[in-house]
Amino acid sequence: MTAAIQNPNEQLDTIAEFVRDRAAALDRGETDIRTDLARIGELGLLENGLGGKCLDHMVAVIDGIAAESLTVGFSLWAQRMTLEYLDRAPEHLRTRYCDELASGRRVGVTAMAAALKYLAGLGELPLVAERTDDGLTVSGPIHWASNVFPESLIVFPARTTDGGHVIAAVHADSPGIRINSSPELLALGATSSTSLAFEDVRIPAADIISEDLSEFCGAIRPTFLLLQTSFCAGIARASLTEASSRLYGLGEQFSGEYHRLAQQYGSLRDRLYRFATAPSSVPGADLIRLRLDGSVVAVAATRLEATLRGGAGYASSSATNRRFREAAFLPIQSPSEGQLRWELSKFE
Template structure:
């Protein structure tokens, strides 16, 4: 079934656009918007091949990011959780929990920032696990997990003996202490929390994989793929921003080197690469696309600021918000330096 772009645009218009300034300036979490997407069927994987699923869900991220990349980031967090369950061999997670996440009953988050860095040799693993008959007892602290609330699940990886286990954690789990994190220059509305585990029991039914390292190798390309449209959406928004002020100061902006047409060509290239990747998704190719998308996004928001002049420098302006969103995109795991290290493995 083809993506209903008209319905998506309607939900964005009604459920997201009125909240954007509140998200950016008051750290409002647009949970109702993400739930509305689920209820409308935008996270359904049934009767879709892998290529169509990737393209359709990337479209949802991109269209959301055009309006609010903070909320698009939350959508990406949810898609990451869906990716975990879709690839798990655990029948309970696939048959009972996954439908709730796809239908907008529950929401999901990633929780793998630390683990992804661990597997690239950048950090130590923050969580430990102890095997019991009932499941795994988890201890430790994850510094930042986004897109969390009362009806949420998130993935987590903990070390046990000589291996790692990946589990799905309910935010209502006993022994889990969540402390909200604010004070960022952007994405404060991303519902980000420090998660402290004190003897948190994860039942066997909520084990995603007994071999987390091998599982991460499987899901990492999709994990990164869904990030790329975050940048694509911001680039498209920056191009629109430049178009809106092209007549400013008697058309003086025409003399600037970077114009909207260049930004749109970058956007079109990213979209073409996403379509191609959906049919043949490899880590090498998606890392290259993601890395180039970061640089294109940073250049786009800078051009948008210059075209808007002093108006873009005013607190609360759209160009300044896009600028801050782009810097977050550059620092989203895997960050630029992390991506460069991964890329070095292919040369």
């Protein structure tokens, strides 16, 4: 695949600076994440942890990038998960798409959240596939997806009319796919997040990744949740670092809250990197709890930072304000905080 710079620390420093320099322009909607993903791909960072290997370096990449821009960290997660799916596909699909995704030349869209929700017993798959002589025709909505550009590759789940399930790949500009206009968002606008509608979209049999939804999702879910937690950890760390420099004067009144949050973040980070060394061996409840804690700590940390910055942090152009707005997405991102709490309750 792509060639990587020899020193991992140099890689992280290089991409962190690149993302930092572009974060404000992304937030203002003057550019989008395709440039960032291409640069990440050029550095060879997207391939870390593929093939069931240790995920700690991929976790560190998303963590470090999200500390500079959650927008990029989130889109990087979507790109990396699309690559994860294709890396587990039949060889002809791996050959066709993995290099393009790993290099950032093609943007990836993960529309698999509906499958994880379905397998948790929280709804049906909205896309319906009818078998044909040479593959499938698929109709229905994708209610929410990110990294949606005309040249993107979408990985999606569907239920078949004969009672089965499929996971397949399709180009976003394929006939029958309508990309709806992106809504105005509180933040993350540069991720090109929107809804889509499929109407009799033809999927050749060669583009089917798997027909065993449960097994496939069980295999990718640890990576899915760990890498989501990575961007929660990144933005939490950035906000706590900023907050720590303002615990004087009136800010001293928040020292207790800061230290409690710092302890929670420390626990989150320790578990994240420990679990990343052997993702498939981590109990499901521990992964769910980790992802839930990531969202809770990140939201609380950005709120504390905004409180300590005062009026300066209220200005929409400030990094504090951007992080506060970006983190507001985390409790509703799929799996949402409600879904995580519901799933966790089944283990208790």
